[in-house]
Amino acid sequence: MQAVVLSGVGKHYRLGQVDVPALTDIGFEIRAQRFTVLSGPSGSGKTTLLNLIGGIDRPDSGKVLIDGQDLGELDDDALSDFRARRIGFIFQNFNLLPVLTAYENVEYPLLLARTPAAARQERVRELLEAVGLADKARNRPNQLSGGQRQRVAVARALATRPTLVLADEPTANLDSHTGAGIIALMRRIQREQHATFVFSSHDPAVLAEADDAVHIRDGAITAIERRDEVTA
């Protein structure tokens, strides 16, 4: 089953007078309930690609389908609602809301999805438990370490049980030990929750954990590895 299908996707930026092609004619599929890594050097177009998959940016050409839904057919509000229900984001800089506690940060997407209070509470507890931060529920982000913040962010991304979780270099701002912990956590949760994870990274340690790896360079795919063809 395919979680994401891209076909003929192109994106370019205008930098002053010049056109900078960021992605050219990208077409590939991301399998559901796998851990896929987009791998490539800095400037290769990983972030741009993830933004298109996550529906926070629109391609200049081509199509992005998530669970069969063509994102190009959705208007801004519908796309927002789609993201709220179906996609979880994990950012390089954690991007937690500083005025909300860990608990409230995890709860926020559930509020957007209008989840009833009781279900909300249960889900937030469960997730904070899963990321090992049950005792930090009342802490604000500035009272948490970088690793703890990213764990809250992971919990937040998973709150609405999205079909797709996207993470753009989630370990880039963490030391290697903490980063490895986060990767292990995500790997575990991805399996437990049967979620589809897509990462971008140029960290070999992350690459090693992936089910699938998509190699990208200068805005084009150079190779796709499907490592667990047999064991899935």
Place this chain on the structure above:
Amino acid sequence: MNLLPLAARNLLRNRRRSATTLFAMIVGAMAILLFGGYARNINLGLQTDFVRHAGHLQIQHRDYFLFGNGNPAAYGLADYRRIIDVVRADPVLRPMLKVATPTLSLGGIAGNYAAGVSRTVIGGGVVVAEQNRMRQWNDYNFPITTKPLHLSGTTPDAVVIGTGVARVLQLCAPLAIRNCPTPHVEPATGDSVPDDIAALAGEARAQRAASDGTTIELLAANAHGAPNVARLKVVAAVPQGVKELDDMIVQMHFAAAQKLVYGGDTPKATAIVLQLAHTDQIPAARVRLEQLLAQHFPGQPLTVLDFATLNSSYGQIVGMFGAIFGFIALLIGVIVLFTVSNTMSMAVVERTVEIGTLRAIGLRRAGIRRLFVIEGALLGLAGSVAGVVVALGAAWLINHGGLSWTPPGNVEPVPLTIRVWGEYTMLLGTLLGLTLVAGISAWWPARRAARLEIVDALRHV
């Protein structure tokens, strides 16, 4: 999601900036309310003054107000007694009516023949006891003590004059008036007048010197245009705030005035002054009065005038303060608009990444807009509530600070009071107005925030 606590927390994030904005709003709300309270106090003070002296409504001859000035006697109400009786007996008016009293206006020449001086005066006769009751009116609870008229308890030939009248008539010394100079140049006497009159004047002067020296002659035209003279005893000279009035005013007992103007004819009044319990009863009372007059005195040329019509300066002063108040409110509204707008713009710039994040996890554009508008309105609400509280405190301090001032047209200083507490319309208007302005000023920054592209916002550093 309940945005209010989120907005509140965001405001507490940059305490210093929020505090600065709050401070600007507090100062603004205070300026509006203190000035409004001051203006309100002046308006009510003026109203109280008018109502105490000339009542809320007057029944007059239809043409008296416009044409009667030159010859009040010709516009008298012969039926005034009956009119007053009908008014007092009416069950509809009774609960509203506090005083119904006749007055008689007149113009004439007051002379102090002993000093050989005279001058034109205006004035009238009043029913002293009823006027004293009118002076009790204090529906707005001004911290003033009411003194009875100087005519109270005086003989029927008593008269009270302005200090200016006393000065011109050279009565300052006999009446022991302070700050009342005598002229440097002796008025010409003797040479220019015929001998017999000069002799008469001299005689009168000699007589007066022997007596208490405070009698004046008041010469007035009677209803037929013939002159009539009353000899009146000056019991007091009362300073008036306006010099023109101070130099002209005389007040005497109603009966004495009637005798002077009408002599042996039917005595009349030029106006029936009606004082109500509350000013807002004017429209109802007026309607009823017009019914009564039409019913009981058909065909008589009567009219009912309210105090605002009788005192055109009241409307002018109220209008002037209204205009200044509006100007101040507008100015402060604009300042608040820019202050809050600036604060919210800075917040939007600072929180660009946060905006991108919220949008990425599924908040719609409208949600972002709402977030900032609510934040601005909340800031506005906090600012105006704080401003109202501070203004109430400041007004209390001023009212209890023992300050006093002399309003234009007044003689004696009055306590400086500011009416903020109890002026619910003004308080609520300021509160809602400033909150609304703050919400509106957050609108543009909020709109800008909502229109950000998610990826641009997320990349913002």
